[in-house]
Amino acid sequence: MSEEIIKLTKKLQRVxxxxxxxxxxxxKFGNYNYRSAEDILEAIKPLLEEYNLTLVCNDxxxxxxxxxxxxxxxxxxxxxxxxxxxxxxxxxHSESKKGMDSAQISGATASYSLKRALGNLFAIDNEQDADATNKHGVIPKNSTAPIPVSYRINLINTTASMDELAKIWKNLPKDVAAMPEVIAAKDKQKQKLGEK
Known part of the structure; x- marks a missing residue:
């Protein structure tokens, strides 16, 4: 690790x-307080100046x-x-959300994604945040929530190699791997990849 990256890592640790x-x-509906991406950005600005850092966010x-x-x-x-x-x-992105048009759904999704990216970068603990229980369309890694079969089929259908297909198949729960529609998707993708 270079000396410059060590210096940056120490600055980040201080921040x-x-x-x-x-x-x-x-x-008001859920009766809890939460932080928004804007709250995090407002709080971080003085520290960015203090440690001579710049934050850039892209979507x-x-x-x-x-x-x-x-x-x-x-x-x-x-x-x-x-x-x-x-x-x-x-x-x-949710396909629809009651009371929201497509621009509002996109904005809410982008805002939530920014909030989580900032939270990860700046080690902001979200465990006590009631908003942490609201998934906002995010499928977290290592989640115990059931993942829709259609999502798993789409993962199978979008594999680019036999190795990737084998890896996805290996990680499927046994009950999902036994479903006829999942087996059919795997067989179809296997045949498609074999033709390349």
């Missing part, structure tokens, strides 16, 4: 230990099968060097 991002928002849209994701990358740049540290968060 993580100093940052206080209050839960400045209130969910892009990615398709995985029939699912659309907002992918946010939060990049912390050291103004004293050309070093950077980044984190990424994926949030799945």
């Amino acid at each position: 993580q230990c100093t940052l206080k991002a209050p839960k400045g928002q209130r969910n 892009r849209i990615e398709m995985r099968g029939n699912f659309m994701f907002n992918v946010t990358t939060a990049i912390l740049l050291d103004c004293d060097s050309d070093q950077q540290i980044s984190t990424e968060n994926w949030a799945m």
